[in-house]
Amino acid sequence: MTMQGHVTDERWIDVIDGAATAHESAHLASCLECGKTLSELRLGIAAARSAEVPEPSPLYWQALRRNVDERIVGEGVERSWLPRLLGWRPALAGLAALALIVALYPGRAPREARPTTLATLPAWDALPPTAEDQGLAVLQGLGAAEEDLVGVASSSVIGLVDELSEAETEALVHELRSGLAGRRS
Amino acid sequence: MIVEWALDPLVLGAASEPSLRATGLREDDRAAVEACQNGEREAFGRLVERYQRDVYRLCYRYVNNHHDANDMAQEVFLKAYRAIGKFRGESAFSTWLYRIAVNTCLNFRAARRPGAEPLDDALPDAGPGAGAGVETRERERLVREAVARLPDKQRTTVILKIYQELTHEEVAGIVGSSVGTVKANLFHALNNLRKQLAGGALDGASRAR
Numbered sequence: 001m002t003m004q005g006h007v008t009d010e011r012w013i014d015v016i017d018g019a020a021t022a023h024e025s026a027h028l029a030s031c032l033e034c035g036k037t038l039s040e041l042r043l044g045i046a047a048a049r050s051a052e053v054p055e056p057s058p059l060y061w062q063a064l065r066r067n068v069d070e071r072i073v074g075e076g077v078e079r080s081w082l083p084r085l086l087g088w089r090p091a092l093a094g095l096a097a098l099a100l101i102v103a104l105y106p107g108r109a110p111r112e113a114r115p116t117t118l119a120t121l122p123a124w125d126a127l128p129p130t131a132e133d134q135g136l137a138v139l140q141g142l143g144a145a146e147e148d149l150v151g152v153a154s155s156s157v158i159g160l161v162d163e164l165s166e167a168e169t170e171a172l173v174h175e176l177r178s179g180l181a182g183r184r185s
Numbered sequence: 186m187i188v189e190w191a192l193d194p195l196v197l198g199a200a201s202e203p204s205l206r207a208t209g210l211r212e213d214d215r216a217a218v219e220a221c222q223n224g225e226r227e228a229f230g231r232l233v234e235r236y237q238r239d240v241y242r243l244c245y246r247y248v249n250n251h252h253d254a255n256d257m258a259q260e261v262f263l264k265a266y267r268a269i270g271k272f273r274g275e276s277a278f279s280t281w282l283y284r285i286a287v288n289t290c291l292n293f294r295a296a297r298r299p300g301a302e303p304l305d306d307a308l309p310d311a312g313p314g315a316g317a318g319v320e321t322r323e324r325e326r327l328v329r330e331a332v333a334r335l336p337d338k339q340r341t342t343v344i345l346k347i348y349q350e351l352t353h354e355e356v357a358g359i360v361g362s363s364v365g366t367v368k369a370n371l372f373h374a375l376n377n378l379r380k381q382l383a384g385g386a387l388d389g390a391s392r393a394r
Contacts, residue, residue: 013353013368044375047382048347055244063253064241065233068262072226075263158279 007034016041214278219271229269233262236279239349240286246344247290249329257293263285283349284359287341294337324358331381339374347369 005027007015015024028034028129164172210218214235220228237258244257264285272281332343338360345356346367356367 002186009372010365010369012372040379041372041375044378044382045347047324047328048332048343048375048378051332052222053242053348056241056251056253061234062239064237064258068233068259069226069230071259071263072229072266075198078225078332 006031007037012037012041016045210274210277216276218269218272218278221266222272229262229266232265232278236282237262239279240282243283243286243344243349244290245349246329247255247294247340249333255291257286257290261289264289277355280351280355280358283345283351287345287359291337291341323333327382328378331378334381335374335377338370339377342367342370343374343378 007024009023011020014020015028020028028038048076063064075082138139214232217228217231217235221232240261241254241258244261245251245254248254248257261282265282268285272278332340335343341360342356345351345359346353351359353364353367357364360367362370
């Protein structure tokens with residue numbers, strides 16, 4: 001209430017809504033000024049409510065729904081690439097990072113030979129020293145036998161061996177073994 | 186140009202919870218919203234069908250002609266569709282939708298070039314009893330124009346409270362102010378209407394009661 005006991009501006013809407021206090025109700029019953037204000041406010045509400053929105057054609061609502069749907073579909077087509085692209089963000093980020101690394105990396109320097117920790121092995125010769133090589137004497141003996149066969153074609157030698165009898169072959173093997181044994185000793 | 190008193194339609198219900206809350210959300214709205222959020226575009230058609238009249242009428246109150254109201258209504262539903270993934274159900278779906286509608290209409294009104302006031306395209310009734318019809322329509326036109334001349338806050342409050350018949354709390358949620366502010370705006374709006382309509386539509390409204 002004001003100093004004069006009138007209804008304040010903040011209270012008028014509650015009063016219109018029927019939520020006036022007992023004190024306000026008593027005042028309204030006796031105050032012409034507040035009674036007039038209440039009447040005008042109610043008239044204002046009634047006037048506002050009386051102004052209806054013109055009803056569009058019954059076919060309009062279907063057209064509205066169709067237009068909204070078409071615009072959504074159209075917009076969806078235009079925007080459809082973006083969500084799909086965004087869905088690939090992790091892969092795209094990985095590719096971008098890879099490309100960055102390739103672009104910025106200077107390349108690996110050739111690896112230098114590491115010093116080995118193994119001890120160097122002594123040079124190894126498959127042949128024993130000449131003084132200790134028993135096989136050398138055999139080869140020299142064969143060389144001497146070859147000199148005895150000078151002039152004889154190798155094919156003839158093979159033919160001669162083939163023509164030996166069994167006893168002559170055994171005798172030849174025995175001579176060869178004996179000769180080899182004598183040379184070794 | 187963006188109107189000074191613009192609302193942020195996405196703030197409402199844009200919390201971080203992944204699922205819809207139970208508060209204030211009608212069950213049929215919840216099902217449709219969840220279906221939309223799961224990519225079912227057809228479900229949004231059900232929401233459009235449910236709220237198209239309210240949204241169209243709300244838009245008409247701002248622009249006062251069918252052509253612009255139709256454009257605004259479509260725009261409102263498109264914005265709602267784009268943002269529905271952020272709707273968390275912390276308010277009624279209608280409250281969220283109305284907020285988008287109010288913001289869209291205020292921005293449209295602000296973008297309209299000065300002097301290009303909307304034309305009221307309500308046609309006079311040429312049928313039987315046309316004389317009384319013309320008088321009624323003329324009175325309605327005067328009221329709509331008076332509402333159109335109200336400052337944005339008062340106009341929005343009148344539209345949401347008187348025409349959309351929302352509670353003070355719902356209006357406060359939509360415009361982002363306190364209930365007390367809503368009541369104050371409504372009081373000043375009614376006073377302004379009374380002054381604008383003195384001797385004209387007020388008398389007509391008095392006779393019509």
